[in-house]
Amino acid sequence: MTPTVDQLDTDVLIVGGGLAGLRAAIAAAEGGVSVMVACKRKAGRSGNTLVAEGGIAVSSSDVDPGDSIEQHIEDTLTSGKGLCDPVLTRLLAENSEKEVFGLSRFGVVLGRDKSGDLLRGQPPGHTKRRSLRTETDHLPKNARGQSITLPLLKFAENLGVTFLDRTPVLRLVSRDGAIEGALTMDEEKERYLFIRTKAIIIAAGGAGQMFSHTNNTADITGDSYALALDAGATLRDLEFPQFYPNWGISPFRSSISSVMMGDGAIFRNKEQDRFMPRYYPEAKDMATRDQTSLAIFREVQAGRGVEGGVYFDASGVDREVLEVKYHHLTEAMRRLGLEFGKDPVIITPVVHHYMGGISVNGHLESGVRGLLAAGEACGGTHGANRLS
Incomplete structure (x- = not known):
C-alpha cells in the first residue's frame, strides 16, 4: 500500500x-x-x-x-x-x-x-x-x-x-x-x-x-x-569537532562553564599538580578548549588522570562569584551534601x-x-x- x-x-x-x-x-x-x-x-x-x-x-x-x-x-x-x-x-x-x-x-x-x-x-x-x-x-x-x-x-x-x-x-x-x-x-x-x-x-x-x-x-x-x-x-x-573540556563526571554530570577559568578556577591531576602551565606557560588554565582538552588527554594517557579525567579546582574563585554566577553548581553540590570549591569535582572532555x-x-x-x-x-x- x-x-x-x-x-x-x-x-x-x-x-x-x-x-x-x-x-x-x-x-x-x-x-x-x-x-x-x-x-x-x-x-x-x-x-x-x-x-x-x-x-x-x-x-x-x-x-x-x-x-x-x-x-x-x-x-x-x-x-x-x-x-x-x-x-x-x-x-x-x-x-x-x-x-x-x-x-x-x-x-x-x-x-x-x-x-x-x-x-x-x-x-x-x-x-x-x-x-x-x-x-x-x-x-x-x-x-x-x-x-x-x-x-x-x-x-x-x-x-x-x-x-x-x-x-x-x-x-x-x-x-x-x-x-x-x-x-x-x-x-x-x-x-x-x-x-x-x-x-x-x-x-x-x-x-x-x-x-x-x-x-x-x-x-x-x-x-x-x-x-x-x-x-x-x-x-x-x-x-573539526570541538571537545569541551569541562564536562563534570563526578559527583554530578553536567557542563561547567569555561568562563569560570577567567574567575580563578584551575585544573589539577591526580597528584594535585596544576599541569596546564607545563603545556601552555602563558595561557595556563586560560588555554582554549582544544588546547585544554588535549592537555587533559595527555595527562590521562600518562597515568595522571582521575577516572578518565582530571580535577576541576574552583577554590580560587571568590565565594560570592560562585554563589551569584554559578548558583546552579553550588546548589547541585549542596544537594549532595558537598561544597563547590572545596570538595573534589572531576571533569573530562566531551564532543561539544x-x-x-x-x-x-x-x-x-x-x-x-x-x-x-x-x-x-x-x-x-x-x-x-x-x-x-
Missing part, C-alpha cells in the same frame, strides 16, 4: 527549533512572509540550545571599555588557527552587540549581579571580558537554554509562525539547482507531509551524537549536514560543537538556490576551534 502524502505551502521553511531556527523564523515573519518551523522534537524545548550555559560573547565597549569588533575578530581568528572564513567571522562579530542586546525585545533577560550590573566573564581564548549571561536561576540545570528559546518561541508564535513539532525532515526536494520543498514525517498524526516552499533555512545543529562521549542532546545527529549534502550543497571542515558544516557565503546562502543555513549548521565561522 502506497502511503499518502499531504501537502502544506509556506514561503519559508525552517528546519530546527533552537536559537538559530527561532531567530530566523522571527526575522522572516517580520519580513512579511509566511513561515513554518519543522522540528524533530519540540521547538524551544530541544536541541543543543536547551542545554547551553546561557553565556554569549558580545564585542561592545559598553561591556568591556577596551573591547572592539576588530579585537573580537582577531581573537576568533587566532582560536580558529587562521582557518576561519573571514567574511563569516566578521559577520558574527559585527552583529553581536545588536543581536545580543536585541534579545531583550523578545523577553530574554540578561543576568545581573547584586548591584544590578551585567554579569560579565572572560572565557579562555578571549582577551576581553565580553561574555554575558542570561538569567537562568529559575530553570533546571539541564534546560537553562530555555531562558533564550522560550521567549523567542512565544514571540514567534505571536507573529503567526506555524510550528510542526515531532516532524523530522526526511529529504529536501530540489529541481535544476533550486529548492522546491521538503518531505517530512508528522509523527503525531503518522502521516507524510510535503511542504512546498522556495526557501529553506537549515538550523538543525551539528552531529555530536556520532560520538560516544558528548554533551549534545539526543536529537543532534547530523541532520543538517545530511539534508544539505543530499540536496547538492557543499560541506566543509567536518574534520562542530566547527564544520554547510558551506555558505556572507548571506548564509549555500550553492543550492533557496537553501540557506544558520547556527551550528553553518561551517567556516570558527575555523579549527570555536571560542565560547
Whole structure:
C-alpha cells in the first residue's frame, strides 16, 4: 500500500527549533512572509540550545571599555588557527552587540549581579571580558537554554509562525539547482507531509551524537549536514569537532562553564599538580578548549588522570562569584551534601560543537538556490576551534 502524502505551502521553511531556527523564523515573519518551523522534537524545548550555559560573547565597549569588533575578530581568528572564513567571522562579530542586546525585545533577560550590573566573564581564548549571561536561576540545570528559546518561541508564535513539532525532515526536494520543498514525517498524526516552499533555512545543529562521549542532546545527529549534502550543497571542515573540556563526571554530570577559568578556577591531576602551565606557560588554565582538552588527554594517557579525567579546582574563585554566577553548581553540590570549591569535582572532555558544516557565503546562502543555513549548521565561522 502506497502511503499518502499531504501537502502544506509556506514561503519559508525552517528546519530546527533552537536559537538559530527561532531567530530566523522571527526575522522572516517580520519580513512579511509566511513561515513554518519543522522540528524533530519540540521547538524551544530541544536541541543543543536547551542545554547551553546561557553565556554569549558580545564585542561592545559598553561591556568591556577596551573591547572592539576588530579585537573580537582577531581573537576568533587566532582560536580558529587562521582557518576561519573571514567574511563569516566578521559577520558574527559585527552583529553581536545588536543581536545580543536585541534579545531583550523578545523577553530574554540578561543576568545581573547584586548591584544590578551585567554579569560579565572572560572565557579562555578571549582577551576581553565580553561574555554575558542570561538569567537562568529559575530553570533546571539541564534546560537553562530555555531562558533564550522560550521567549523567542512565544514571540514567534505571536507573529503567526506555524510550528510542526515531532516532524523530522526526511529529504529536501530540489529541481535544476533550486529548492522546491521538503518531505517530512508528522509523527503525531503518522502521516507524510510535503511542504512546498522556495526557501529553506537549515538550523538543525551539528552531529555530536556520532560520538560516544558528548554533551549534545539526543536529537543532534547530523541532520543538517545530511539534508544539505543530499540536496547538492557543499560541506566543509567536518574534520573539526570541538571537545569541551569541562564536562563534570563526578559527583554530578553536567557542563561547567569555561568562563569560570577567567574567575580563578584551575585544573589539577591526580597528584594535585596544576599541569596546564607545563603545556601552555602563558595561557595556563586560560588555554582554549582544544588546547585544554588535549592537555587533559595527555595527562590521562600518562597515568595522571582521575577516572578518565582530571580535577576541576574552583577554590580560587571568590565565594560570592560562585554563589551569584554559578548558583546552579553550588546548589547541585549542596544537594549532595558537598561544597563547590572545596570538595573534589572531576571533569573530562566531551564532543561539544562542530566547527564544520554547510558551506555558505556572507548571506548564509549555500550553492543550492533557496537553501540557506544558520547556527551550528553553518561551517567556516570558527575555523579549527570555536571560542565560547
